[in-house]
Amino acid sequence: MCFYDQYIFACGDWKWGNFRQHCQKEYRQGETCGMKLVNGALGVDGKCKMCEKIDTKLRRKKAEEDRVARWKAEGGKYRASIEKSEAAIRALNYEIHTLETERRQRSSMVGSTR
Ligand SMILES: [Zn+2]
Structure with missing residues (x-):
């Protein structure tokens, strides 16, 4: 087991940082044994x-939703724009869902980085 830095983001996710120290099992110069341990967080x-990608999409979705609400308050004038915005919201929802699934899968892979 070899020691690495660990970077912890504000959202609670983390990633491996720089290699720090070999373990006793690993004697080859410049090699690591493949098991990672946290040296320091x-x-x-x-x-x-x-999470930044998810946040960006959430913001775009919110902006679309606000526009739709505004258009709806003004009556039937903007039906085509509303439909276009609602399609965009559906697409964003799908993208957000995909990213969140990916994020969950990534955080469940903690410990196996290869
Ligand atoms: Zn995150």
Whole structure:
């Protein structure tokens, strides 16, 4: 088992950082034994890439929803725009769902990085 830094993001997700130290099992120069252990955890400002992507899509979805609400309040004038926005919201929902599934799968792979 070899020791690595661990980066912990504001969202609670984490990733491996730099290699720090060999374990006693591993004597080959420049090699690591494949098992990773945490050397030290470093807090990182901001969320991980995955969560940032999800947040961006959530913001876009919110903006679309606000527009739809505004158009609906103005009566039937904007039906075509509303339909287009609602299709965009459905697409965003699907993308968000896909990203969240991926994120869950990634966090359940903790410990096996190969
Ligand atoms: Zn995250």
